[in-house]
Amino acid sequence: xxxxxxxxxxxxxxxxxxxxxxxxxxxxxxxxxxxxxxxxxxxxxxxxxxxxxxxxxxxxxxxxxxxxxxxxxxxxxxxxxxxxxxxxxxxxxxxxxxxxxxxxxxxxxxxxxxxxxxxxxxxxxxxxxxxxxxxxxxxxxxxxxxxxxxxxxxxxxxxxxxxxxxxxxxxxxxxxxxxxxxxxxxxxxxxxxxxxxxxxxxxxxxxxxxxxxxxxxxxxxxxxxxxxxxxxxxxxxxxxxxxxxxxxxxx
Amino acid sequence: xxxxxxxxxxxxxxxxxxxxxxxxxxxxxxxxxxxxxxxxxxxxxxxxxxxxxxxxxxxxxxxxxxxxxxxxxxxxxxxxxxxxxxxxxxxxxxxxxxxxxxxxxxxxxxxxxxxxxxxxxxxxxxxxxxxxxxxxxxxxxxxxxxxxxxxxxxxxxxxxxxxxxxxxxxxxxxxxxxxxxxxxxxxxxxxxxxxxxxxxxxxxxxxxxxxxxxxxxxxxxxxxxxxxxxxxxxxxxxxxxxxxxxxxxxx
Numbered sequence: 326x327x328x329x330x331x332x333x334x335x336x337x338x339x340x341x342x343x344x345x346x347x348x349x350x351x352x353x354x355x356x357x358x359x360x361x362x363x364x365x366x367x368x369x370x371x372x373x374x375x376x377x378x379x380x381x382x383x384x385x386x387x388x389x390x391x392x393x394x395x396x397x398x399x400x401x402x403x404x405x406x407x408x409x410x411x412x413x414x415x416x417x418x419x420x421x422x423x424x425x426x427x428x429x430x431x432x433x434x435x436x437x438x439x440x441x442x443x444x445x446x447x448x449x450x451x452x453x454x455x456x457x458x459x460x461x462x463x464x465x466x467x468x469x470x471x472x473x474x475x476x477x478x479x480x481x482x483x484x485x486x487x488x489x490x491x492x493x494x495x496x497x498x499x500x501x502x503x504x505x506x507x508x509x510x511x512x513x514x515x516x517x518x519x520x521x522x523x524x525x526x527x528x529x530x531x532x533x534x535x536x537x538x539x540x541x542x543x544x545x546x547x548x549x550x551x552x553x554x555x556x557x558x559x560x561x562x563x564x565x566x567x568x569x570x571x572x573x574x575x576x
Numbered sequence: 577x578x579x580x581x582x583x584x585x586x587x588x589x590x591x592x593x594x595x596x597x598x599x600x601x602x603x604x605x606x607x608x609x610x611x612x613x614x615x616x617x618x619x620x621x622x623x624x625x626x627x628x629x630x631x632x633x634x635x636x637x638x639x640x641x642x643x644x645x646x647x648x649x650x651x652x653x654x655x656x657x658x659x660x661x662x663x664x665x666x667x668x669x670x671x672x673x674x675x676x677x678x679x680x681x682x683x684x685x686x687x688x689x690x691x692x693x694x695x696x697x698x699x700x701x702x703x704x705x706x707x708x709x710x711x712x713x714x715x716x717x718x719x720x721x722x723x724x725x726x727x728x729x730x731x732x733x734x735x736x737x738x739x740x741x742x743x744x745x746x747x748x749x750x751x752x753x754x755x756x757x758x759x760x761x762x763x764x765x766x767x768x769x770x771x772x773x774x775x776x777x778x779x780x781x782x783x784x785x786x787x788x789x790x791x792x793x794x795x796x797x798x799x800x801x802x803x804x805x806x807x808x809x810x811x812x813x814x815x816x817x818x819x820x821x822x823x824x825x826x827x
Contacts, residue, residue: 331825338597344692347601348594416698417707419717424707424816431820438825441595441699447667448692456668456675458719464733466670467718467741468709482715489737490718565675569682574582574689 327406330357332399332430334423336416336442339449340366341528348440349412357407360398362390364414364554366529373412392422396429403435414554415444420470420497444468446495449527449556453534454566454573457493462561465492471499471506471557482506488513493560500525500553504543510559511539520563525555532575536566578657581608583650583681585674587667587693590700591617592779599691600663607661609653611646615665615805617780624663643673647680654686665805666695671721671748695719697746700778700807704785705817705824708744713812716743722750722757722808733757739764744811751776751804755794761810762790771814776806783826787817 333352338344345353353359359373362382370378381390381398395411402409417423417439430437446468450457457466467490469482487494488510496506500523511517517540525533537545539559545551566573584603589595596604604610610624613633621629632641632649646662653660668674668690681688697719701708708717718741720733738745739761747757751774762768768791776784788796790810796802817824 339692341599343599343602344597346589346595346597346694348592350598351594416694416702418702418709419698420709422711424710424813425712427705427707427820428816431823434823436823436825437820439702439705441590441694441702443597443667443692443694444698447670447695451667451669451690451692454678454690456678458669458671458721459675460673461676465718465720465738467716467743469716469743470709483741486737486740486742487716489740490734491737492718492720562675565679569678572682572685572687574687 329435330403330405330407330409332403332409332411332435332437333440334411334417334427334437335413335440337365337369337412337414338443339415339445339528340368340526342368342372344443344448344528345369346440346442349442352410352440355408356410358402359410359412360395361412365412366414368529392425396426399426399430400433400435416442419444419446419468445527445556446497449524450495450522450558452528452575453522453524454569455522455558456562456565457495457558459562459565463493465490466495467492468495468497471496471502484509485513488515493558493562496557496559498553499557500546500551500555503546503557507539507542515539519559520561522558522563522566523551523555524558525551527556534566536563580686581654581656581658581660583654583660583662583686583688584691585662585668585678585688586664586691588616588620588663588665589694590666590696590779591619591777593619593623595694595699595779596620597691597693600693603661603691606659608658610661610663611649612663616663617665619780643676647677650677650681651684651686667693670695670697670719696778696807697748700775701746701773701809703779703826704773704775705820706773706809707813707816708746708809710813710816714744716741717746718743719746719748722747722753735760736764739766744809744813747808749804750808751797751802751806754797754808758790758793766790770810771812773809773814773817774802774806775809776802778807785817787814
C-alpha cells in the first residue's frame, strides 16, 4: 500500500514572487502537484513547471471548478502518495476557502500543513505606502470582502458596526460593489471626507493606486478605470501615501 | 559626496525563518546594517551576522530605545550611504511603528522600500489550524492591540462595535489584558460560549495553543501559564482547531 502524501495549504502572497515565503518557494519546487487558480498572479504561476500544474480556477466556459471537486482531488492525489501543494493567492485563510479544504482533509484523514502567506489586504496597502494601523490614526483594522456569499443566510456585513470601530477598513475584492458600501459607510455616519485608496494588482508589475475620499472615490475609480483584483482602504491612514510617495521605491 | 542609501522597512513574519519572504531573507544577507528589536524571534536574529546587528529594542536597564533614536539612526546610516534594513516582527505596518518610521524617512528625503511580512495575527492562528475567516462562520476579521498607547487621547478601543461586527476578533499582545477585554466583549452582548484560542509564540519551535470560551479562557490562560508574545482569537473559527488538529502537521 502506498503511504499517504501530505497536502500543503500554501499562501502565495500578493503576487510579487519575492514576497512568497521561503517555504512556499521551496514547496513549489519539491511538490509533485500544484493545484491553483489564477489569484497567485502570472509571475508566480509561470514559475511552476507546466507538468505539475492543475488549474482548479475558472474553466474555459467561464464556470468555476466546484469546491467539491477541489476537495476531492486533494484527497485523491494524497492517497496516491503525492506531495500536494494547494496554492492560494494571499493567505489561505483570508477569504479563500482554505478553512473548508482543511476541514475536508482532516475529515478524510489526510495529513496537512498550513503555510501562511502575505494577504494583499496588508501587503497591498503597505507597498503602496499605506500602513493599515498607525499609532496616531488607527487602533484597529478590519478586513471584509466585497463579494459576499449569496447562499449565506446571514450574509449582510454589518457596515454600521465596522464604521463604529473607528479603525481602518480594508475591503478585498471590493471594486464592483464600491458604490454600495461607500454609501453604507456614509449612511452609518462615517465622515464623507474620510480618505480612501484603491490598490489594483498589488505588488504585480502593473500595480496601480488611486486615492480619493468616501465621497469622491467612485468617480476616481471610474476615471482611473480601476479593475479587479484590487483592495480598498478606508480610513485616515489612506492619506499617508501622499506624504511619502516621493521617496517610496517599489520592488 | 556619498550617495544616500536606501532604507528597507522589512517584516520578518511570525518567527519561523521559513516564513520570511524570499526578499526579506535576501536583504538580511545583502544589507550593511540591520536595526531590530526582539520581536523577530531568536531563530531569525541568530541568522544575522553579529557585526551587522543593531538592537533598538529593550535595553539592559529594562528601558526601551526611544522611537526618536531609531528614526534618527535610520536617517544617519542612510546618509552614510549604507543599505539599511529595519527589521520588524510580523508585518511592519500592523501595530509596529513602521508608519511613523516611513513618514520620518520621507520627511528627511531618504529613499525607502516597504517589504511586507506575515503578521502573527493571521499566520499564528493559521498554523494552529484556525482560519481567521470562514465562509460559514466569519465574513470579517478585525485586528486590535491589547496594548493601547496610554498617551493617545481617544485610546479606547470600541469593543462594543467590534463585538457587533459579528466577525472574528484577533487581539495582538493580548495576554495581560485578557480579563479586561473578554469582560468588555461579554458586556457588549457577545455569547459567553464563543470559542477563544490563545496562540503563544506562533510558529516558534516552542509554540503553544490553549483553547476555551469567552467565559473560561482566563482560567485556561492561568492553568496553561500562557505568556507573551501571544495572539488571542475570539470567534466561531477558534473551534476549528479541535476538528483538524489530529491531522495538522507543523513545520
